[in-house]
Amino acid sequence: MAAFKGLNLCKALTPKICGPSARLFGNGTNPLYQTTPHAKFFPVSDGPMLLPGTFNNKVAFITGGGTGLGKAMTTTLSALGAECVIASRSLDVLQKTAEEITQQTGNKVHAVQCNIRDPASVEAAVTQTVNEVGLPDVVINNAAGNFISPSEKLSPNAWRTITDIVLNGTAYVTLDIGKRLIKAEKGAAFLAITTIYAESGTGFVVPSAAAKSGVEKLCTSLAAEWSRYGMRFNVIQPGPVKTKGAFSRLDPTGKFEETYLERIAVGRLGTPGEIANLAAYLCSDYASWVSGAIIRMDGGEYVNMAGEFNSLKHVSKEEWDKLEAMIRSTKGS
Template sequence: MASALMRRVSAFKSDLIMPLAYLHRRFISCGPKVLSQNNLPQAGFFLPDEGVMLPPGSFKNKVAFITGGGTGLGKGMTTTLSTLGAKCVIASRKLDVLKQTAEEISNQTGNKVYAVQCDVRDPLSVKACVDELIDVAGLPDVVINNAAGNFISPSEKLSANAWKTITDIVLNGTAYVTLEVGKQLIKAEKGAAFLAITTIYAESGSGFVVPSASAKAGVEALCKSLAAEWGRYGMRFNVIQPGPIKTKGAFSRLDPMGTFEKSLISRIPTGRLGTPGEIANLAAYLCSDYATWVSGAIFRMDGGEYVSMAGEFNLLKKVTNEQWSMMESMIRKTEGS
């Protein structure tokens, strides 16, 4: 724990001399809040450092377009990119929330953030949004498909409309935005970095969130396919699969009573939830000029949750002393034979 304390002291000192890191940690970090809730003892070894990872000005003179940018992970990624010099345009259905976020981030970073209303489920709304994006900021250098929708439901209780609602936002919305922006970029002979935010169960599948799992898996297939096809046009496509991150929007829908959070943390080897700032740093790297040879890749960022759940014998950590004694006896017999 002493080393963990030293890391925190070092981080504090860095804040005194690095204003960008200070802005980032102050305005989008929710690490302390996450760590105060049901974290396991080993979480002290894995404290989140949400200071800006990339050098100042890494996105100077670049335009970033982020769907679902008004709240949660989208707001965190927008703050980081704006801090690094990007001219950001955020989009979602709720224009009042967008405008508030845009003003807040602009005041914090000193860089203009534009709010553009868009319903990603509607191709006409997407086209109008992209036209406005180009009008106010220019063709984007970075496109982050972050807009999402989800809810918990037994699959036998799903209606056709419930299925359509989620797949329209997640899969169709990502496709509409990507194709509309991509066609404009091809026409202008301009490259860009695309990033999609999915989830670890896009890979494994998961009951009770079947529309989301199916749609997110489709998004990953879309990104890998276009990485192969559109690289010749100067476009890169990558994906981040976040593990559980406590944001107001996601947890209000998926864990409204707070009963699921403890079980989530218990299966994460690092002993804590993730934070928006950690995702934002990875997103910034993947969309930056430091990652120009990274395309068609899927990055899992989940504190080890996926592999913890996947390993058939990982539950042995719950074995009692009595059970271990029996196992040791069996081992000795096996060694003797």
């Protein structure tokens, strides 16, 4: 890499992000440059893509459905005909979201209080769901918890808090509903929302990385074991999608927001609606042959970060000419 000494690759990136074609938006923290010039090739299209009525006469159970990605997925499924049940600890937030989506789509959304860290609470919430609307046809494990911290500062309680929500909570919901489905001889589509670092691992959110990885193994294992009962299990790994809840704990000062675009190949963040469309497809009958899949949806962030030489795309033409001359002058090596 000696040939690159003196080349300021970071400087080459700055006008691409901060130039006149960039757009700003904010969501409770400092504004973020949402697009780079080449993002025009990758426009957002996040209205429901499936046919109206795709989920008619189907019940969907969504954890963490009151806010963020959960709210977006609930909105899309409801717009496509599903009778949705959203579950989390904050009943006030759930009820407000349920009323909002019901008014928007015309399909009833139910709010059920549930602490997924507590098996008894999960059992009560699922029983309430079954009594009010029936066994779910769609189950989306979306509820999560996370915060940034050096691992040496983690207490046993901090570790337990995240793993109880992410891994144990997903297991409690999945096993409770799955056992009822088996007894009733009824199939269903299960979906879990994880993250790209469930695959790679990452520092500073180690409990989340470990728990999300466990969720993925739970889903792929059950995709093999419970297919005989008519159940499918799939996973979405979203890249950076700005939601207030997630970013308030992962980037509380807004300091790291601008670095996201440098990592994302298509030059923009994802939107909740884009994730919701993929979720709806995977939970629909159109995807009845998709099970055990882990789908990365991150605008090319993972592959862009993984490639050792990908940063060379910021080298200017003039710098490439210099490099070429240096390489051609090197002999015998």
